[in-house]
Amino acid sequence: MTTPFDYAPAPESRSIVDIKPSYGLFINGEFVDGHGKSFKTISPATEEVLAEVAEADDADVDAAVKAARRAYDRVWSRMPGRERAKYLYRIARIIQERSRELAVLESIDNGKPIKESRDVDIPIVAAHFFYYAGWADKLEYAGRGADPRPLGVAGQIIPWNFPLLMLAWKIAPALACGNTVVLKPAETTPLTALLFAEICQQADLPPGVVNIITGAGGTGQALVAHPGIDKVAFTGSTDVGKAIARTVAGTDKKVTLELGGKAANIVFDDAPLDQAVEGIVTGIFFNQGHVCCAGSRLLVQESIADELLAKLKRRMSTLRVGDPLDKNTDVGAINSAEQLARIRELSDIGEAEGAGRWSPECVLPQHGFWFPPTIFTGVTQAHRIAREEIFGPVLSVLTFRTPAEAVEKANNTPYGLSAGIWTEKGSRILKIASQLRAGVVWANTFNKFDPTSPFGGYKESGYGREGGRHGLEAYLR
Amino acid sequence: MSDRIDVRKTYKLYIGGAFPRSESAYSYEVKDSKGKFVANAALASRKDARDAVAAARKAFGPWAGRTAYNRAQIVYRIAEVMEDRRPQFVQAVVQSEGLTASKAEKVVDAAIDRLVWYAGWADKITQVVGNANPVAGPYFNLSTPEPTGVVAVLAPQESSLLGLVSVVAPVIVTGNTVVVVSSYERPLPAVNFAEVLATSDVPGGVVNILTGSAPTVAPWLASHMDVNAIDLVGVAGDLGLATDLEVAAADNLKRVRRAPAAEPDWAVNPGLDAMTAFLETKTVWHPIGV
Numbered sequence: 065m066t067t068p069f070d071y072a073p074a075p076e077s078r079s080i081v082d083i084k085p086s087y088g089l090f091i092n093g094e095f096v097d098g099h100g101k102s103f104k105t106i107s108p109a110t111e112e113v114l115a116e117v118a119e120a121d122d123a124d125v126d127a128a129v130k131a132a133r134r135a136y137d138r139v140w141s142r143m144p145g146r147e148r149a150k151y152l153y154r155i156a157r158i159i160q161e162r163s164r165e166l167a168v169l170e171s172i173d174n175g176k177p178i179k180e181s182r183d184v185d186i187p188i189v190a191a192h193f194f195y196y197a198g199w200a201d202k203l204e205y206a207g208r209g210a211d212p213r214p215l216g217v218a219g220q221i222i223p224w225n226f227p228l229l230m231l232a233w234k235i236a237p238a239l240a241c242g243n244t245v246v247l248k249p250a251e252t253t254p255l256t257a258l259l260f261a262e263i264c265q266q267a268d269l270p271p272g273v274v275n276i277i278t279g280a281g282g283t284g285q286a287l288v289a290h291p292g293i294d295k296v297a298f299t300g301s302t303d304v305g306k307a308i309a310r311t312v313a314g315t316d317k318k319v320t321l322e323l324g325g326k327a328a329n330i331v332f333d334d335a336p337l338d339q340a341v342e343g344i345v346t347g348i349f350f351n352q353g354h355v356c357c358a359g360s361r362l363l364v365q366e367s368i369a370d371e372l373l374a375k376l377k378r379r380m381s382t383l384r385v386g387d388p389l390d391k392n393t394d395v396g397a398i399n400s401a402e403q404l405a406r407i408r409e410l411s412d413i414g415e416a417e418g419a420g421r422w423s424p425e426c427v428l429p430q431h432g433f434w435f436p437p438t439i440f441t442g443v444t445q446a447h448r449i450a451r452e453e454i455f456g457p458v459l460s461v462l463t464f465r466t467p468a469e470a471v472e473k474a475n476n477t478p479y480g481l482s483a484g485i486w487t488e489k490g491s492r493i494l495k496i497a498s499q500l501r502a503g504v505v506w507a508n509t510f511n512k513f514d515p516t517s518p519f520g521g522y523k524e525s526g527y528g529r530e531g532g533r534h535g536l537e538a539y540l541r
Numbered sequence: 542m543s544d545r546i547d548v549r550k551t552y553k554l555y556i557g558g559a560f561p562r563s564e565s566a567y568s569y570e571v572k573d574s575k576g577k578f579v580a581n582a583a584l585a586s587r588k589d590a591r592d593a594v595a596a597a598r599k600a601f602g603p604w605a606g607r608t609a610y611n612r613a614q615i616v617y618r619i620a621e622v623m624e625d626r627r628p629q630f631v632q633a634v635v636q637s638e639g640l641t642a643s644k645a646e647k648v649v650d651a652a653i654d655r656l657v658w659y660a661g662w663a664d665k666i667t668q669v670v671g672n673a674n675p676v677a678g679p680y681f682n683l684s685t686p687e688p689t690g691v692v693a694v695l696a697p698q699e700s701s702l703l704g705l706v707s708v709v710a711p712v713i714v715t716g717n718t719v720v721v722v723s724s725y726e727r728p729l730p731a732v733n734f735a736e737v738l739a740t741s742d743v744p745g746g747v748v749n750i751l752t753g754s755a756p757t758v759a760p761w762l763a764s765h766m767d768v769n770a771i772d773l774v775g776v777a778g779d780l781g782l783a784t785d786l787e788v789a790a791a792d793n794l795k796r797v798r799r800a801p802a803a804e805p806d807w808a809v810n811p812g813l814d815a816m817t818a819f820l821e822t823k824t825v826w827h828p829i830g831v
Contacts, residue, residue, distance in 0.1 A: 191677065207669070302794070309791035314784030321794065478793065497825050498687075507827045514676035518684050522821050523769070524794050529822050532674050534684060 071384065074391040076178045081169045083255065086116040089124055089278060090261035092131035093271025099123050100279070105254055108175035109388050109397040109432040117254050120277035122286050125246070128275040129292040132217040132244040135272025141214055141242050145201035152197030152239060154267040159190040162263065166256055170228055171388040173255040175397030175433070176351055178389050188513055189232040192531075195515035196236035199536060203241065206533055212540040214242030215318055216294035219287040222257075223300045224250035224399050225354035225455075229513075231257055233530045234297050235274060236515075241539035243295065244273045248287055251280040252400045285311070293317065297538065299356070302453075302479070302524050320528025320538045322356065322520055324453040325481030328474035329359030329510060330496065332467070333368045335486035339508065341375045344459070347484060347510040349383060349395055349437050353457040354403070356525075357482035359510055361450060362439075363470050366463045373441065373461065380437050381424040395457060398433040407435050407456035414440045414449035419460070445476055453479070467492065471499045480522030484510045503529070552582045552728070554589055554752060555735035557596030558745020564588045569753070571728060574639025582728045585751035587761045590720065593749035594765055597691045597718040600746030605688050605716035613663035616714050619741045620656035627653075629733060630702060637701045637727035651808060652706040659710035659816075666715060666816055679829040686820040688716035689796055693762035695755045695775025701727035703807045705734060708772055711815035713747055720749045720768070722759060722775060728752035756782055763789035770796035770819050777804045 086102065088095040098118030105114050120128070140148070159166065166189070167182040176185070203212045218238045222230035227249055238245050249257035261276045277283060281304075288296050288311050298308050299322040312319055329347050331340045347359025364372050388396035398404040415421050419440040428434040435456055443450050443460040450460045464470040474483055483502040485493050493507045503521045506512060513519065518534035520526060528538050552571070553560040562568075565586035571579050583589075604612070623630060627649055634645040671685040692712045697704030701724045712719045723731035735750045751758060755775045763771055763786040771790050776782045783800040790797050798818045 306791045306794060309794060310788045313787035313791065314780055323794075493827065497823075503821065503823060505823065505825045507825060509680070509826055509828050512676075512678070512680065512826055514674070514678070514680075514682070516674040517676050517682050517826070518674070518822050518824050520822070522689075522823075526794060527796055532684065533672060534822050 071392045073387070075387065076168055076171075076389045076391060078168060078172065078389065080165045081172065083114050083169070087254070087258050087278070088118050089120055089128070090258065090274070090276040091124070091128045092275065093265065093269075095261070103251060103280070105173060105252060107172050107432070108399050109429070111431050114173060114255065117278045120279040120283045124277060125283060125286040125290055128246045128277050129217060129219070129290050131272040132246050132275050133292055135270055136216055136244040139270045140244050140273050145203060145242070148239065148242065149197045149200035151267055151269050152193050152200060152236065155263060155269070156190050156193035156197060158263045158266055159186065159193060163187070163190065166228060166259065168389065169259060170256050171396070174224065174227055174253050175388050175399050177393040177396045179391055179393070180351060185226060185229045188515065189228050192232040192515040193236045196240040200240040203536065203540065206536045206540070208537065208540050212241070215539060215541060216243060217292060218243045218245045218295040218297060218539065219290065219293040220245055220247040220297045221284045221287065221300065222247065222249055224253040225351060225356070227253040228256040228260065230299050231260060233299070237530070237535045238297070238539050239273065241536060243539050246275045246277060246287060246293070248277050248279060248284050251278070254278045288312065295319070295539065298322070305526055318538070320520070320530070321526035322528070322530060323524065323526040325356045325358070325479045325521065325525050326361060326451065326453055326477045327357055327359045327482040327484065327502065328361045328363050329484035330363045330470045330474060330486065331365065331368070331372060332487035332489070332492065333365040334488050336488060336508070337368070337372055337375060340372065340486040341379050343484060343486060343508070343510040344376060345379055345383070348459045349457050350511050352395055352398055352435070354399060354455055355511065357504060357511065359482075359484050360454060360459060362459055362461045363464050363473055364461065365470075366465050369463050376439070377422065377424070380439070383424065383426075383437050385426050385434065385436060386429060395437060398435050398456065401433055403455065404433040404435060407454055407458060410449055410452060410454045411438060411458055414443070414447060414460070417447050417449070419443045419447055419449060445473060451477065467496060471496060475501050478524040481525035482506065549580070552580050552732045552752065554583045554585055555732070555738070555748070555750040556589065556593045557599070557749065558739065560735070560739070564592070571726070573636045579636060580729065582732070582752045585722070585753035585758050587758070589751055590758050590761045591765070593720040593751060594691060594762070594767055596746035596749055597720050598767055600744055601690055601718045604713075604718055604744060604747050607716070609664035609667070612714060612716065613660050615742050616656060616660035616663065616710060619737060619743065620653050620660065622737045622741045623653050623656065626733070626737060630730065633730040633733050634702050637729055638699070648703050652703045655703065655706050655811075656710050659714045662816060663714045666813075666820070670813070670817060670820065671822075674824070679831070681827045681829055682824065684822050684824045686715070687823050689819045689821055690717060690769030691767060692717045692719050692819050693765070693768050693771040694719055694721045695759055695771070695773055696721050696723050696731065697774055697777070697804050697807070698724045698726065699804050700807045702730040702734070704804070705731055707807050707811060708774060708815065709748060711811070712772070712819055715816055715820055717819050718747045720762060721751065722755050722762070723750060723752045724775070725754050759786055760789060763795070764792055766793045768795060770798070772798040772818070773800040774798065774804070776800050778802060
């Protein structure tokens with residue numbers, strides 16, 4: 065399909081961010097050198113090295129946990145909730161003040177389009193701190209008894225798909241409830257977490273309340289296994305989630321796990337098709353499909369499958385893939401070479417297993433990690449691309465004839481994080497929503513997030529909820 | 542009178558609404574608190590545990606789909622039938638736990654009262670732990686609790702009736718189905734309880750009761766991929782076994798209610814935890830005005 069207009073480049077300026085050549089660890093309110101090696105973080109759009117980052121070893125993890133414990137015992141657990149709240153409000157305000165800087169840095173380090181980091185990620189980050197700030201002095205009304213107590217020190221490990229947003233989901237409720245934290249960002253996206261550490265300094269947050277340690281899986285393991293933590297909060301893959309559940313077995317550590325998904329996005333024959341197409345695109349191509357709740361399985365009623373797919377292909381042809389800092393970009397860079405290899409591998413398997421592969425024509429940049437928006441048709445439930453989380457811009461299309469068949473196919477997965485329903489019939493929405501074994505159900509919409517709305521999965525998508533009143537439960541006794 | 546030979550009961554398993562013997566044909570001697578032989582109870586095997594899980598899975602959808610009002614009435618009905626058989630339960634508790642008759646009566650009363658307490662929760666828990674969420678946009682957004690699914694429960698070893706009721710009632714009243722491993726040395730109140738369930742309008746498979754050894758049967762339940770959650774209270778005090786079971790439960794990320802260091806005091810008001818441990822929160826979004 066040809067476009068009547070060509071877009072002129074509209075790049076966002078990088079000048080607002082100041083990336084240092086190297087970063088240490090943020091422990092006890094200060095940046096310190098790590099004892100381990102260092103690693104490089106790169107821009108996935110250009111493969112340019114952005115900075116050297118310290119890899120925390122066991123001694124560094126221990127120092128961070130001890131700093132968090134001291135801050136918990138001496139300052140944070142004793143501080144009245146109304147005072148803790150003010151620190152969180154301060155942080156929320158500084159995030160708003162520095163929002164453009166955070167958005168640009170997030171897009172550079174992660175590869176996501178600037179319009180998403182600017183309009184989705186960073187505003188929700190600020191909103192999350194603002195929301196939980198207000199809880200800090202109202203915890204006795206949260207339904208957890210008259211005198212709910214914090215747990216102590218929380219060890220928190222977050223993924224690379226929404227670096228700062230996942231940090232906010234972890235740190236805001238933990239601090240509001242009176243816990244202190246040691247947080248490890250993902251090794252491919254550490255920079256906004258390190259900038260957040262500076263924000264903590266600007267807010268005069270007492271030293272040790274927030275500690276940020278960078279590193280890879282080994283650092284995360286050391287944190288989870290550390291006897292000095294009382295709570296583990298993890299967002300990431302189901303395999304690592306299971307390993308964490310085994311590590312903490314037999315301890316008193318409380319755990320919340322927000323893991324993978326293979327969400328069904330179900331389109332009935334009476335759905336508003338143009339809205340549904342937008343929802344399907346948002347569901348799987350938002351954030352390059354690097355979304356645990358992505359609508360990666362499209363279940364479309366057989367009678368409208370051809371019409372819907374024609375509309376979907378037409379819409380996909382208008383998606384602009386490229387420079388994350390260009391304000392017109394819809395689909396940015398794949399976050400890492402490793403993830404790109406995984407997406408390619410599973411897509412090739414999809415083709416080899418007999419599914420029909422289609423992508424719009426698009427010119428991908430020469431450098432960096434890129435994958436075009438892709439759909440597979442004729443997918444069956446046995447295909448690996450219908451069962452395994454691809455975590456990329458790849459949609460598997462399956463069909464169904466009856467609502468019962470749609471529900472059965474939707475639930476035929478070990479995951480249970482999210483689902484979508486498209487139909488104009490209200491009673492059908494409510495019926496199907498009640499039958500889907502998933503923690504978040506979007507009806508006639510998809511991929512919406514809000515600090516007040518609990519998020520989390522059924523089955524192997526993990527346990528516990530983040531967001532809303534329910535999110536407090538993870539950080540209170 | 543004394544010439545009459547009494548008719549003894551065969552104590553069997555309770556699976557899918559039926560009372561089978563163990564498929565293994567094993568049984569074990571149950572003695573009273575003074576060490577006197579009382580009965581041969583069925584010794585549940587791995588296969589029995591799997592059969593029980595299959596029955597519980599089959600019963601889950603229909604049970605979760607009943608109205609909360611209906612589940613409340615059925616759990617209340619269990620209390621009614623237990624009250625009707627109060628002397629039988631008092632005798633079983635005296636026999637199993639070695640309590641005096643007056644103390645055993647208090648235990649039975651507490652167990653019946655607990656059922657009544659939980660029955661009322663069926664149509665209230667959603668209002669207490671669910672809520673509307675004021676999202677910053679034109680969306681209707683509602684969070685409600687739903688049952689986790691098939692729950693394995695290792696019943697307490699000491700409190701053979703009140704403890705048993707206190708771990709089973711909160712699981713089923715919210716719509717889960719359950720596979721229970723009874724106290725090993727004190728299984729008879731559990732079998733009597735099964736007979737009450739069978740005559741209380743509880744659909745077959747909603748509660749399945751296995752008599753036997755938790756260390757033998759529990760590993761199969763903890764690692765079973767069609768079990769969604771496990772309550773480990775029955776191995777309280779055995780940290781090694783509890784840890785192994787929790788590790789096995791991670792294979793499909795079962796929700797685990799950990800074993801305490803010692804068996805809790807079941808007379809204490811239980812609060813909501815025994816219910817919320819086996820509930821999932823579902824949040825539904827819908828646009829407003831478009």
